[in-house]
Amino acid sequence: MRTWLRRKRRGLERRLRIEHFGAIAQLSWPRALVFLDRDFARSLGVNSSKHWDEDEQEVGARPLVAPLEAHLQITNRCDAGCQGCYTAATPNAQREWPVERWKATIDELAEMGVFHLALGGGESADLPWLGELVQYARDKGLVPNLTTSGLSSLARVLQLAPLFGQINVSIDGLGDEYARVRGFDGFAQADAALLELRKRTKNVGINVVVTRHNFSSLDKIFSYAKRRRLNEVELLRFKPAGRGISTFSEMTCSDMQHRAFLPTVLAGAKRHRLRVRVDCSYMPMLAHHKPSRELLARLSVYGCTGGDFLIGAKATGQVTACSFAQPPKDGPNVDTLKDYWRRDDAFGAFRDWHNAEQPCASCDYHALCRGGCRVVSRHLCGDETKPDPECPRVVDARDKRKTLPLAT
Amino acid sequence: MMGSMLRRKRGRVLAVKWGLNPNSSSLGVDVTFLLVGAAALSVATPFVSALVRLRASKRDVKSNSNESPTDENLASS
Numbered sequence: 001m002r003t004w005l006r007r008k009r010r011g012l013e014r015r016l017r018i019e020h021f022g023a024i025a026q027l028s029w030p031r032a033l034v035f036l037d038r039d040f041a042r043s044l045g046v047n048s049s050k051h052w053d054e055d056e057q058e059v060g061a062r063p064l065v066a067p068l069e070a071h072l073q074i075t076n077r078c079d080a081g082c083q084g085c086y087t088a089a090t091p092n093a094q095r096e097w098p099v100e101r102w103k104a105t106i107d108e109l110a111e112m113g114v115f116h117l118a119l120g121g122g123e124s125a126d127l128p129w130l131g132e133l134v135q136y137a138r139d140k141g142l143v144p145n146l147t148t149s150g151l152s153s154l155a156r157v158l159q160l161a162p163l164f165g166q167i168n169v170s171i172d173g174l175g176d177e178y179a180r181v182r183g184f185d186g187f188a189q190a191d192a193a194l195l196e197l198r199k200r201t202k203n204v205g206i207n208v209v210v211t212r213h214n215f216s217s218l219d220k221i222f223s224y225a226k227r228r229r230l231n232e233v234e235l236l237r238f239k240p241a242g243r244g245i246s247t248f249s250e251m252t253c254s255d256m257q258h259r260a261f262l263p264t265v266l267a268g269a270k271r272h273r274l275r276v277r278v279d280c281s282y283m284p285m286l287a288h289h290k291p292s293r294e295l296l297a298r299l300s301v302y303g304c305t306g307g308d309f310l311i312g313a314k315a316t317g318q319v320t321a322c323s324f325a326q327p328p329k330d331g332p333n334v335d336t337l338k339d340y341w342r343r344d345d346a347f348g349a350f351r352d353w354h355n356a357e358q359p360c361a362s363c364d365y366h367a368l369c370r371g372g373c374r375v376v377s378r379h380l381c382g383d384e385t386k387p388d389p390e391c392p393r394v395v396d397a398r399d400k401r402k403t404l405p406l407a408t
Numbered sequence: 409m410m411g412s413m414l415r416r417k418r419g420r421v422l423a424v425k426w427g428l429n430p431n432s433s434s435l436g437v438d439v440t441f442l443l444v445g446a447a448a449l450s451v452a453t454p455f456v457s458a459l460v461r462l463r464a465s466k467r468d469v470k471s472n473s474n475e476s477p478t479d480e481n482l483a484s485s
Contacts, residue, residue, distance in 0.1 A: 021422065025460045033425040034460055040419025044461070059422050069429055118429055145430035165428040207431050232427065234436045262439075269440050277427065277436035286439070295446050298453075300425035301437045 015141065016041070017066070017113040018049040021059050024068070026115050028143075031165065033068060033115060035059050035300065059297070060367060063308045063351055066112035066341065070334070071323045074102055074133070075122035076315040080149050083183035084209065084251055086324055088242035089122045096315040099129040103136050104335040105313065110140040112338055116165070117144045120323070122315060125153035134163045147207055150193030151186050157193075161200040168205045168234060169194050173214045174224055180213050181251075194228055205232035211251040215264075222268040222276070234277040235265065240379035241324040248379065252390070259392050261285040280305055280322075281373035284391030287365035296368050303369035307347025311337070321350035324375040325384075349374055349384045359397040360387045421457045424449075 015026045023041035025034040036044075038056050051065055075096055078089035109117070117137055124130055125148045137144040143165040148157055150169040161167060171190050172178060178187035197204045208214070208221055218235075225233045240248035253261070262285060269276040278286070283303030286296070302309065306321030313319055313334035318327035328348055332340045340346050353370040360371045371377070372388020380389045387394045429436040441449060 022419070027456070027459055030426070030456070030459075031428055032456060034421055034456055035423040035425070036460070037420045037422055039417060040421065040457075040460075043418050068425070071431075116428055118431060120431070143428060145428050147430050164430075166430040168430040203428075205430070232438075234429075234431050236431065262442075265439065266443055270443055275427070275438060275440050277429070277438050279431065279436055286442075291442055292446060295442070295449065298423050298446075298449055299437065299439075299441050300423040301439065 015113075015115070016044060016046070017115075018046060018051050019059075019065055020051050020054065020057055020062055022056070024064075024115075033300075059300075060302065063341075063346075066109075067114050067311045068309045069116035069118055070105075070109050070114050071118045071120065071310060071312040072102065072105065072334070073120055073122060073313060073315050073323060074124050074130075075127055077126065078121055078123040078149070080123065080151055080182070080186065081184065082243070084181070084211075084238065084242075084244045084247050086239050086241040086244045087122065093122065093315060097317050099127075099133055101317060101333075101335055102133055105317075106133070106137050106140050106142060108335050108337055110142055112341070114142060117142050118147065119144055120147045123149055123152055125149075125157045130156060131160050131163075134160055138163055148193075149186070150190040150197075154193050154196060158196055158200050161197060164201070164203070166203045166205065166232075167197055167201065168207045168232075169197070170209070171206045171221075172209045172211070173217060174220055177214055177217055181209065181211055191228075194230070198229055202229075203231055205230045205234060207234045207236055209236045209238055210253060210261075211238050212253050212257060213251070215253055215257045218264055219268045219271070222272040222274050226272040226274055230274075232275040232277055234279070235282070236279045237281040237373065237376075239281070239324045239373070239375050241375055245379065255390070255392065255395055258285045258390060259288060262289045262291075280310075281376065281388075283365075283369040284372040284388050284393065287363070287369050288392040293365060293368060296365075301368065303372055304350065304353065304374055305370070306374065307350035321347045321374070325350070352385070355385075357385075357387055359393050363393060421453050421460075424453065424456055 017024045022037040023046060025036060027034060038052060073087060076087050076089045076093040077091060079091050124146060134144045144163065145166045146164050147168050147170060169190055172181040175187055179185040194204065206225055222233060238244060238248065238251045261282065265276055280303055306325055310322060311319055312323040314327065317333040319331045319334045319337055320327050356366060356371050360366050372391045374384040376388055376390055377386045378384035426438045
């Protein structure tokens with residue numbers, strides 16, 4: 001009981017970051033970031049801020065004063081060789097940053113007020129200095145989270161498990177389906193890793209890259225996650241990045257599957273009483289079902305928030321708007337992010353989502369969706385400013401144009 | 409009228425982003441709340457609001473918020 005009370009007391013410790021709309025408060029129990037208006041922030045004792053010089057604006061009207069989370073690809077080394085790896089990880093990556101540069105990055109991010117780190121790769125678990133970095137992040141007040149394949153260095157991850165806020169193992173299918181999506185049979189090993197991790201911490205889940213091949217198995221995957229007593233399933237859209245560029249056309253979900261995505265996910269979440277998270281690129285597929293915009297906003301469900309709510313960093317230190325995006329032309333290294341972040345032209349099309357073409361420009365959900373996934377647009381349209389071509393609304397608009405009679 | 413004035417003074421929770429995102433490739437959002445809808449969120453929001461206020465006191469906040477670039481630390485009392 002005493003331990004429980006101590007945990008709960010710890011959970012009430014919080015940080016408050018001033019924002020243009022007011023502030024963001026961090027709760028560690030329940031684990032949440034709470035967006036507050038200026039009056040709320042004032043009632044907590046914040047009397048003024050340079051960020052409040054202009055009139056109060058809605059969340060999302062302008063970029064946050066710092067990202068909520070930084071996605072650090074601390075290595076691009078990995079032996080797995082997954083056929084759709086979005087970073088094209090290999091066993092022999094070169095010119096990667098040492099731990100000292102990543103510690104300097106954490107200093108920079110902590111100073112900016114970033115709340116969370118998402119550590120990925122490559123296989124971050126293979127790094128001998130992973131523990132040193134994770135402890136450093138904790139000491140600086142950032143919550144480190146980890147994605148791992150579960151295929152190597154499990155002992156290290158188990159040892160460090162209590163330091164992570166959340167650990168997710170990448171499992172894109174059960175049994176043979178794992179091999180069909182990833183190109184090799186690693187399910188048994190990943191499953192064994194999950195079992196061991198779950199014994200160590202309750203904050204364990206799985207990441208599932210959704211493809212046209214495993215879409216029909218989502219319910220089975222949810223059932224599996226429930227049996228393994230995982231706390232969440234995170235669903236990721238297949239992206240045309242890294243080795244995923246060459247396999248995108250055969251892996252990406254069909255239009256019909258995209259349209260069925262939200263009802264399928266919600267039905268599975270309800271049936272198995274499971275928490276399901278989806279990545280930002282799925283926003284067009286959610287908006288297709290016209291959920292309440294107010295509800296989405298209150299849940300902070302946004303589309304592409306690269307270069308705003310989140311940033312990425314390559315293993316060589318270059319900043320990106322998100323992990324799938326190319327580094328901006330004049331972008332800095334992540335350990336000197338601060339000045340670049342404040343620039344009006346930072347992150348190009350990622351921040352310039354207000355200037356959208358049709359049908360995005362007239363879409364009721366555009367302020368939330370922000371035009372869908374820039375990386376998919378860049379791959380399929382050759383231009384990251386174009387509306388996401390896999391958005392059902394964009395597909396419908398395209399089909400409508402095709403069937404319109406020519407003007408005489 | 410008094411209620412709305414009080415709410416105005418005490419402020420509002422605009423949004424809540426639940427959970428932690430371990431995925432290093434994109435911002436994950438919890439869609440499970442779409443199952444229960446706005447009513448459940450209306451119940452959860454005051455709870456979250458109370459947690460944020462709990463043990464907050466003005467003296468805990470750095471007074472020089474104009475100087476601090478982005479981050480105010482509210483120490484627990």
